[in-house]
Amino acid sequence: MKEKLKNVAAFIQLISKEQKSVGAVILLGAFAKATIPFLGLFFSSRILNLIIEQSYDECGRNVACMLVSQLVLGLIAQACSQNMSLQKQRGEDGIKRRMAEKAYILEYEEYEKQETMDAIRRANNTGMSMGGVEHQIELIYGMAEQLFAALYAMAFLVLLFLQVDAQAGNFFTSYAATLVLLLLYVGLFGFSAKIADAIQQLQVKVQEDNDHVNAMYGYLCSTVEDEKNAKDMRIYRLQDYFGEKNEELIGVSGKLYLEFGKKMGIHMGKNSAINQLQAALAYIFVGAKAYYGVVGIGDVLLYVGAINRLVTALTEFVKKMAAFQMGQMYLKTYEEFLNRPDMSYDGTLPVEKRDDGRYEFEFHDVSFCYPDSEMPVLSHVNLKLDIGEKLAIVGQNGAGKTTLVKLLCRLYEPTKGYITLNGIDIRKYNYREYTSVFSVVFQDFCMFSMPLDENVAAGEKVDEERLAAVLDEVALSERVAEMKDGTKSRLYNNNGEGIDISGGEAQRLAIARALYKDGPFVILDEPTAALDPIAEAEIYENFNQMVDKKTAIYISHRMSSCKFCDKIVVLEQGRIAETGTHRELLAVQGIYAKLYETQAKYYA
Numbered sequence: 318m319k320e321k322l323k324n325v326a327a328f329i330q331l332i333s334k335e336q337k338s339v340g341a342v343i344l345l346g347a348f349a350k351a352t353i354p355f356l357g358l359f360f361s362s363r364i365l366n367l368i369i370e371q372s373y374d375e376c377g378r379n380v381a382c383m384l385v386s387q388l389v390l391g392l393i394a395q396a397c398s399q400n401m402s403l404q405k406q407r408g409e410d411g412i413k414r415r416m417a418e419k420a421y422i423l424e425y426e427e428y429e430k431q432e433t434m435d436a437i438r439r440a441n442n443t444g445m446s447m448g449g450v451e452h453q454i455e456l457i458y459g460m461a462e463q464l465f466a467a468l469y470a471m472a473f474l475v476l477l478f479l480q481v482d483a484q485a486g487n488f489f490t491s492y493a494a495t496l497v498l499l500l501l502y503v504g505l506f507g508f509s510a511k512i513a514d515a516i517q518q519l520q521v522k523v524q525e526d527n528d529h530v531n532a533m534y535g536y537l538c539s540t541v542e543d544e545k546n547a548k549d550m551r552i553y554r555l556q557d558y559f560g561e562k563n564e565e566l567i568g569v570s571g572k573l574y575l576e577f578g579k580k581m582g583i584h585m586g587k588n589s590a591i592n593q594l595q596a597a598l599a600y601i602f603v604g605a606k607a608y609y610g611v612v613g614i615g616d617v618l619l620y621v622g623a624i625n626r627l628v629t630a631l632t633e634f635v636k637k638m639a640a641f642q643m644g645q646m647y648l649k650t651y652e653e654f655l656n657r658p659d660m661s662y663d664g665t666l667p668v669e670k671r672d673d674g675r676y677e678f679e680f681h682d683v684s685f686c687y688p689d690s691e692m693p694v695l696s697h698v699n700l701k702l703d704i705g706e707k708l709a710i711v712g713q714n715g716a717g718k719t720t721l722v723k724l725l726c727r728l729y730e731p732t733k734g735y736i737t738l739n740g741i742d743i744r745k746y747n748y749r750e751y752t753s754v755f756s757v758v759f760q761d762f763c764m765f766s767m768p769l770d771e772n773v774a775a776g777e778k779v780d781e782e783r784l785a786a787v788l789d790e791v792a793l794s795e796r797v798a799e800m801k802d803g804t805k806s807r808l809y810n811n812n813g814e815g816i817d818i819s820g821g822e823a824q825r826l827a828i829a830r831a832l833y834k835d836g837p838f839v840i841l842d843e844p845t846a847a848l849d850p851i852a853e854a855e856i857y858e859n860f861n862q863m864v865d866k867k868t869a870i871y872i873s874h875r876m877s878s879c880k881f882c883d884k885i886v887v888l889e890q891g892r893i894a895e896t897g898t899h900r901e902l903l904a905v906q907g908i909y910a911k912l913y914e915t916q917a918k919y920y921a
């Protein structure tokens with residue numbers, strides 16, 4: 318119990334960081350809510366006694382007192398409950414905000430791990446289901462209410478226990494009866510606590526067993542609903558396939574819950590039996606006391622009510638505590654996620670701002686293996702990018718071209734060797750500053766369902782002149798002018814108001830975004846893979862004119878796309894196999910020449 322209470326305190330502390338008054342509101346609200354039924358009990362027994370005594374004036378005053386006090390407390394409880402709704406929402410939002418912030422500073426490589434994805438999914442599921450912060454606050458509120466109720470009930474019961482008549486020589490009017498009743502209750506309560514524990518374990522188990530099914534179910538739902546999949550869904554009649562998968566999952570989950578339901582039913586049955594037994598004992602005990610004249614008739618109502626309230630309060634308290642602890646276990650997934658390592662390779666150096674765009678990169682004997690893999694994807698790469706130079710990296714799929722760019726962008730750290738910018742190890746630079754140097758169009762770039770201009774400006778502040786200029790450069794001005802809301806048009810039609818753009822148009826927009834950013838160092842990582850070779854070559858050459866004097870890297874698995882570059886590096890299985898200009902490489906008749914000629918055959 319000590320450990321459990323510690324968890325409660327830690328949770329309140331965590332929420333109080335965002336919502337200072339949450340503890341006070343819980344206490345006041347729970348106090349008011351717990352007091353109301355006891356006022357009812359207290360006054361009704363008094364009123365009954367007064368009626369029996371025929372003191373009608375006094376009875377009227379008591380009725381008025383009861384109604385007014387219940388009204389006032391009711392209002393207080395209501396106000397606290399309203400306030401709590403707000404606090405619950407804010408508490409939940411606070412945690413979500415922290416998760417989003419964390420996601421941004423998490424090491425990029427963590428993102429590619431299944432484990433991270435699972436942690437994010439679980440943490441998010443937790444927000445929606447039983448462990449959610451809102452629900453946890455509600456449970457604490459409930460526990461506080463039951464605790465107050467138990468205290469009230471105990472106070473009344475102390476009074477009852479004191480009502481003995483040792484002279485009567487009767488078991489029910491003696492202290493012994495009180496003691497026996499007390500012992501019986503403690504025993505029965507022990508049983509209840511055991512059952513609550515068993516229920517908690519059962520719930521944990523069913524959640525754990527169902528975790529994978531939940532994940533799969535979430536994936537199926539999002540896949541079926543995703544607009545992007547609608548074409549394939551129809552052509553390949555995938556609705557049947559997904560329907561079957563869904564049925565399978567429902568079957569597995571159904572079996573689990575059936576088992577769970579059976580076991581829960583048994584526990585609940587035992588619980589009810591204990592509750593009824595406790596109530597029966599209360600009636601026998603208090604009834605006997607009334608029968609032997611130790612307590613008044615009206616008091617029977619009060620004491621039986623108090624005993625029953627105590628039993629329910631304790632049972633409810635234990636149940637809520639069990640649910641809270643279980644939620645706590647799930648909230649640990651938040652904690653787990655928030656405690657994942659931040660980007661460890663952030664430095665402090667600012668990047669020198671140069672108007673002349675003189676940024677020079679060099680790879681010094683760089684080798685790299687992906688985490689959890691022994692296979693070197695890059696081996697001993699030595700490469701210098703001179704200022705203003707246009708470098709092409711070509712090579713077959715899987716040669717390591719994208720990996721090289723990821724290392725340059727510091728999404729990963731080299732396993733061996735290092736990379737320098739203007740002579741300084743790139744790890745020493747502040748990461749935000751460092752990324753400001755780059756304008757990159759990744760292979761799998763993403764455009765968002767936001768206004769077109771904000772997509773290009775990567776933010777809400779848009780420089781209209783610059784936007785018009787880059788849209789012109791990527792030849793999209795006319796197309797954008799035709800759109801209903803012009804540059805303010807929302808991309809993609811996923812909420813009924815956007816416009817659908819073609820793959821080619823999205824690529825142009827991604828390039829526009831890179832141009833808009835105007836980073837002095839430009840990387841184009843095959844964002845044109847979906848285009849035909851001629852269109853790709855065209856985009857690369859146009860892009861070359863657009864970026865003018867900047868330093869640039871072009872990546873492609875098509876040898877012809879980068880003919881115009883100052884230097885071409887051929888990567889083969891993570892090693893630099895050849896370096897030179899297009900002419901030089903053709904002249905040596907090596908890998909480049911061979912691949913170029915093979916590919917050229919298709920375009921001739």
Ligand code: ADP
Nearest residue numbers: 429687690694713714715716717718719720721
């Ligand atoms: P390219 O861009 O030349 O097509 P990549 O750099 O994308 O090649 O990939 C090089 C190799 O690294 C491939 O064998 C690929 O399977 C592997 N690889 C790429 N990304 C990962 C990753 N996140 N984890 C493990 N291996 C990866």
